[in-house]
Amino acid sequence: MALRISDTNLFDASVRAMQRNHVRLAELQTQVATGKRIQSLADDPASASEVFDLRRGLARIERFGRSIDTARADLDQTESALAGLGNVLTRLRELAVSADVETAEFDQIQAEVEQLFAEVLALANTRSGSRYLFGGFENDSAPFTASGPFVSGGASPTVTYNGDSGAVLAQIGEASTLQVNFAGNYLFQGDTNGDGSFPDSPRVNLFTVITDFRDRLQAQSSSGMLTTIGDLDRAIDQVTSARGALGARSNRLDIAEQQLASVEVALKVERASLEEVDVIEAASELSSQEAVFQASLAVTARVLQPTLLDFLS
């Protein structure tokens, strides 16, 4: 600095120092008030980019979470339908066993079997909201239709599948999908390869198992009951194994959800460390900056007061 100093120097230097302190103070106040360390891209471009990346990651986690919720609702509905189906099949087996020994009650049993057939058909057309659960991709119309009602003395109706073997997947993680549905032809008709010819051994067509049972009752065929009992055992196995698969899927959902939750916590912690203000540090910096600002005000006030005029009389 020069050996000479002017009044402008003194004034400008004080005012600049005051303004610089004021700007810094305002920045700190904004940080403390909003709790955010990054107010502008320019504050910390590298951290800002990372924050955007983390936000995207968190958004994806939330998204997978929603997929998991949707999938779980569908699995629960399917599970309750399968539980109902299991009960019906168990009852049919009881009837077959009793018919094996009580030929006199065939008519009565036949009436109940026809009722249970209708129940299985209704379960196969289970809906979740407006969607049919067992139609594959074709979930907007009833997947199974019977050719007609039971006619006394007549042949049993046949059941047609109108859906497809579409596997509805849900994205439940970055690289994991889960099949949410069972296609009706697979579950009810035993068409494991979806080629339209069924049942594929060792699976059975539930509808024909029941209509065969009813036809045997109508034909008063005691000898056929053993075959029916065998068929029903396989049908019950078929449903039980599907419920087992459902349970496994449900477990996968739980695991995926737990994984997402732990990743979410990690991402949130990282985001907070980049984006949020360390409140204690910021508050203490704020108060020290306030002190600096007040000091610069005090200095300005004092620097500008004395002049030679004060000492000349």
Next chain:
Amino acid sequence: MSLFGTLEIGKQGLTAQQRAISITSNNIANVNTPGFTRQRPVMEPVSPAYQANGVPLGGGVEVVDADRVTDRFLEAQINRERYQLGLQQGLDAGLTRVEAIFDEVSGRGIGASLSAFFAAVNDLAGHPEDATVRASVVGAAQTLVDQIRDADRRLQQIQVDANARVEQIANDISQLARDIAELNREVALKEAGTTTTASALRDQRSALLADLASKIDLTTVERDDGTVSVYVAGGFFLVDGEEAASLTVAAGAGASANYFHVWQSLDGAVQGPITSRITGGELGAQLSLRDDRIVDYRESLDEFAFTLARRINTVHLAGAGLVDATARRLFVDRNAAATTAGTDLSSVSGAAAALGLHATIAADARYLAAGYPPGGGLPADTGDNRNALDLAAVESAASATFQAGDPAAGPASGSARTIGEAWDSTLGALGTEIQAKRRLAEQTDMLVAELQGRRDALSAVSLDEEVANLVRFERAYQANARVLETANQLLEILLSV
């Protein structure tokens, strides 16, 4: 030497001290005048008019000049930093507007809308048959399109504003050039053949030069006759003595037809375009924003829009909606003639402005291709979510080109990136650039303040000093009065003999 000579010396001394007091009082009066240069009385002994026995006696004193205390090299240095500062501050202000347009930090930007779009697509995969979910996908896509186009429009507005400023600043510069030339004339006239300094005129001229320096890069040369020559934009003459050139603007040709070019003109005759030579000051900043920086960010936005459209369309075309089996693009060129399939954006350039939604899909969300076409010309099954899953997967698909597996579409970036990452890198570049410009502007501001401080230390008024001078000249005045009194008494003694 006679007693009258002593009287004369006393009279000159009184006058000189009185002039010195007047110069000092002018300094004091101007203590708060910005750009005022303090003056210093230059006193010189008058050549001896009398000799006593061959001994030369002094002839008194006279004030020959009120000298400006200044360092013209320092002033030139300050002006150099001023145009740097003007450039950096102008760029900082423009780029800060870009950041406000993208508004990503607040979580309301294009990146956030992109994320919301993919969230809606994900929901579509969960409920492909749900009309509400479908509508929200279309809504999210529309928001994204609107936001991209709006950002592009507002970026363009910065260019338009900068262009208007270019014309204003060119006019300001021309006016300043005329004023400086006029002051040159007056300074030369007043100082010609004298030892005096035209302080007030020079101060005025310095202020105009400082103003000019904040607007355009310049160099100045002070001539012997007291005039200042000004060269701008790397050597084009603006002021030479009493002569001033002007900057005129004219609409350009070709791609920049809407934008002014700056021409150097002399006596109404256009000399040549200097647009690309201007590198400093506010004019340099506005030109750089208009022709370079904003152009870059609009290109980035175009690339983003193009990449989004290409990557989504590729997948969307493979699927089918619930109404028919026709393959459609989701993001189309809004300016193309309406066709049922919709046309892809034709080029990266202008993609952001041309981005639109397929009219059929925008009107009826059932046309969104959530499933695969089952064949036989049939629409997709209601429960088929396979294409929706594919669409959702676009978010995490990284590619070095605009469109995966289509190198002909040109590279979007050097390394493989997802759409979101590509956008992040644009924002990162913006943030880094603003940060750099802001730091540079702060440094230059400090430097200007430092230089200004040195200039003020030399040239600005110190009241203490002036008051001390006042006392000094007052004492000298009193002493000179005593000389007169003494000479007078001597005369009286002589006369009373």
